[in-house]
Each structure stands twice: as structure tokens, then as C-alpha cells.
Amino acid sequence: MxxxxxxxxxxxxxxxxxxxxxxxxxxxxxxxxxxxxxxxHLNFVHAKKLFVFDITLLLLAITLFISTIFWFTYDPTITKLVYLNIKTTNSRVASGNYVEYTINYKNENPLPLISPILAINLPNGFILDQAIPADKFQNNFFTLDNIMPKTTGSVTIKGWIYAIPEQDNHITATLAFKQSGKEKYEEKSTLLIKTLRGSVLNTKIESQKIILPNDNIPIKIIIKNTGEKTLNNITIPLPNSSEIKFVSKDLGQTNITINELKPNEEQVFFLNLITNISDNNKKNIDLNLTPQLEINRTKINQTTLTYRLDIARPKTNSTAVWQNNIEKAKPNETVQLKINLKNTGNINLINPKIELPITGSIVNVEQLKNLNNGTYKNQIFTIPLDNLEINSTKELIINIPINNFPQGGNDLLFSLSPRLNSSLNNITNNYSEIIESPAIKIGTNLLLNPEIRYFTNEGDQLGRGPLPPQVNKETKYWAVINLTNGTSKLSNVNLSVQLPNYIVWTGKTSVTNGSDIRYNAKNNTASWVSNSLSAHENAGIYFELALTPTTEMRGSSPILVQNIAINGLDSYINETVSQKYGSLDITIPDDKIGQTKGIKVE
Incomplete structure (x- = not known):
């Protein structure tokens, strides 16, 4: 270069x-x-021959290429000039609507179409009402007359279509024919894709929109036929899983069945929905109901109804403790129960209340009602509260008065189980939670019942001397002191009484247990000691007293016993139990027979 x-x-x-x-x-x-x-250089003596040979090969290759294209593109049929289409008069069709399909055909060939047959492939759920022309239709085939060149024609199919809504449905028409002088059929096909929008079978659910994770709510299912034709053999499978279940006394738990549903008729079914949702992160759950129609021996799903239920999770962080963390209580004592509430759920608590089950065996119910703001009915003490919004807190103090003489067994343990009960917005069932308090010991008490007697209730005479008492004459009475222990053992029980200086100790005594009565002449007192009294044990202390009235006592009722006192140690709560009684005179209120004889000195 x-x-x-x-x-x-x-x-x-x-x-x-x-x-x-x-x-x-x-x-x-x-x-x-x-x-x-x-x-x-200068060696190409055969270049002319080579050029002719190359040109020959090129022309042969071109010839083979053109022949191959002709072989694969040659069509001896006449279908290209046969036109076929399907048209419907309804632009929007629902499952169960009445529809009309027209199949148009046209022959643009210079040759006639011999022995034409038009086949219609309809969905399985199509119920035929009318075919035009009817005399040429049988088993989804139209047997047509020969179609002459440059002519057109049409056939019509009418009926009710049932199919799965919102899915494509294929309707095909195939025209089969022969050319003149040939035996082989040629075919021309066309396709109509139709999507059904909705269904004439309308399903509706009426229920609350918010549920609890573990709930049992009433639910109403309404089935209505909005079409113009009676529907038969309707089935609605009911959802049944580990989380949701439908129950009904009439239907069972499988499905809803309707044998016949006339146009514009509706049927209503009342069921209960039971939920058991363990997933704490789930915020809602969908109920899917898909009605099924049996058409031409085929079950066809209709529009699925999805009903969404939101899940409310009411929850409180609640405690119930005794004020000052006490572990025991004595009879006649008022203790305080402190309840703390915090709404940790995702829904407000409406009109909450504390329901406190209480009987009168340990708690003084009358005092309970006076000390607290609430109502008592059917052994439930109810305290109303203000609404408890999400994340809000509430503290409540309840005064609990213990009875003077608690009952209910031995060595009582006392605890309370207040129940928080609250309504919820747009939810049928209430939210409730039981709060357990610690147990505390309840101590025992003594019932002291002293009396003076001259006669027994049966009429036996215990006393001696004139009745009513007379001046300067001796009359003898018996002092009767009955003790009843409560629910726990008492130890070191001591009883003491004081006698007026004009009363004479006769020395006659009787006791049911413990030591004998001791009399101290120096201070004119009597005492009785028992090492222990078991729970619910009774004891009786009896002694005789003599009264010789003086002139100054005429017309009066002198005192026989005064300053009665008893005490002991409650071994259950390690607390002293004591009772006192004032004085007893000759009015003998418990001795009805003696009272009739006279209660004043004469």
C-alpha cells in the first residue's frame, strides 16, 4: 500500500x-x-468457467427457496373467504341471566359451501330456551342448507347461562362444509370470550363487625334469587376450621341447602359463629361463602361473599391485693381490698363494673353496703366504674367488714375473686376477667351468753326461797354462763365475774369442761380456767348465788353478777380474743316462768 x-x-x-x-x-x-x-498473480486461467458455475448454483438455490415457500403456504381450502362471528345482545351479563347469542356466517368464495353444519359449544351451565331456526337444530348442531357464493346467514341461541362469575367463559362456533366435488370437510371456527359479572343468587351476611378471639355470636345469612327463573338445588358450604365454626340446631355444621328458590324469594338462616383464634397477631378474619348451583348435573360456584370480621382483643393488667399486705384479720375488723386495673387491650371498656361474690358467713353484708358505693343482689356486690379507655388505669379500694362471729369451717382462709365485667362497642358479648386476691387468715371469736335463772325452760326449779324476793328472806338463783367458740382453737381461756358485796357465794357450782370454778372471798370474785377450747366447742359454767334483800332494796331489782369477762389466745392467728358483759340482775329476762313470779323485791 x-x-x-x-x-x-x-x-x-x-x-x-x-x-x-x-x-x-x-x-x-x-x-x-x-x-x-x-x-x-497471473494464475486465474479458469476464472470464466468458475464464474458460470457459481451463477448456476445461485439460481438453483433461489429456485429451491421459492419452491419451499410455495409448498408451505399453499392452501387448497376456501376457509379464508368464509367469515364467522358470534354476537350477544347483552353487554353485561350475570350468572343466571337470560342471554341471546347470534352466530353470523358469510361466504365470499366464488364456490358454494356444500352440506354445512354449524356446531355451537356452550358452557356446561347453559340452559337452552330457544334455537332459531328450531327445525334445523339438534344436539347443539344446526344443519344448514348449502351456502351459495356471496351470501350471508345467521342462527340464534337463547337461554339462561350459569357459570362461575368473574372468570372467562368460552363460547365457540364451528362451521363445517365441503367443496363441490370433494368429500373432505373443511372447518371455520370463531370464539367469543364472555366474563359474567356477578350472579342472580345474592348472598348477604348480617352480624356484628367486631368479634373476640374466643367468641360465640349470632349471625344471619340471607339468600335471595334476584333472577327471573326458579333456582333449584342450592348449596352453601359453611367454613369449618380450627379458628371458626358455624353451628345451628337445624342445619348442623356442614352446609346450607335450599331445594327451591323462586324469583325474588329470599330465605334467612340463623346460625352461631364460634371463634377460637390463637394467633395474637391476627387483626381480622374473613368469612367466605360460595353458593353452588346444580345445573345440568354440574355444581357451579357462584359469587363468593367475603365478610371481614375485625378482632378485638380486650385485656387488662389487673391485680387485687390487701391493703398493707395484711395476712390475717380479726372478727369485727374492717380490711381493705385494693384493685388496680389497666386497659392493655386494643378496645375501650364501656361501663365496666366490679362484681364481687360475697356471702354473709364471713363478711358483714349490711356494713359492706354502707361502707362502699355499690349494690348487693344474689350474693354479688356490684361496683360501677367509669369507662376504661385504652392504656388508662383505675384504682379501687373496697372496704370489707368481717363478721363478729365468722362461720364456714375450721381455721378459715378468706380470699375474694372480683370479676371485671365490661361492655364493648359494637360487640354483643361482654368482656370479663376474674382477679384473684391473696388469702388471709380469719380469726375466731367467742359467743358469751350469761343469764340468771330460777326455773329452767322446761319448768324445773333451780332456785330456792321466795319469788319475788322478800326483805330479810334469802332467795337463791343460778348464774348460767354459756360459751361457744368459733372457727379456731382457743388456748388459756379465762373467765372472771364480780359479785356485789351483798351476794353470798353458796359454793354450789357445775362446769362442762375445764377446771372447777374458784371463788375469792377477799374480793368477792369467781373465776374459771380452761387450757383450750376446740373450734366450735361449747362450754357451760354454772354457780348458785344467794340474795337476802334489805329494806333499802324494796321495789328494786338488785344486781347479782357484774363485770363478766373472758379471754383466750387464738392459736390460729396468735391474737387475743376477749369478750365482756355488764351485769345481770333479778329481772331474769330469759326465765319467762320466773318473771311471772316477780322480779322486784317485796
Missing amino acids: QFFTEHFNTHHLLHHPHKWFLALLVSPIHFAEIHYEKKY
């Missing part, structure tokens, strides 16, 4: 390096040219 020979030298390397570098790049071409000139 001339460019290479001119520029690939030292001069251009020093003064024009860019041209020298370009010459270096084209150097392979230059050396290839030199090699060709040396080896092949």
Missing part, C-alpha cells in the same frame, strides 16, 4: 508520529497484499 510505504519511516516517526502510527496499524494489509502478488 502506498500510504504505508510513504509514512512508515523515521522522518514521519519524528515529525508526524500520528501518521506513522496509522501506517503501523494498516501494515498487516500491506503485507497481505505483497504475499498475494507473489503467490497468485
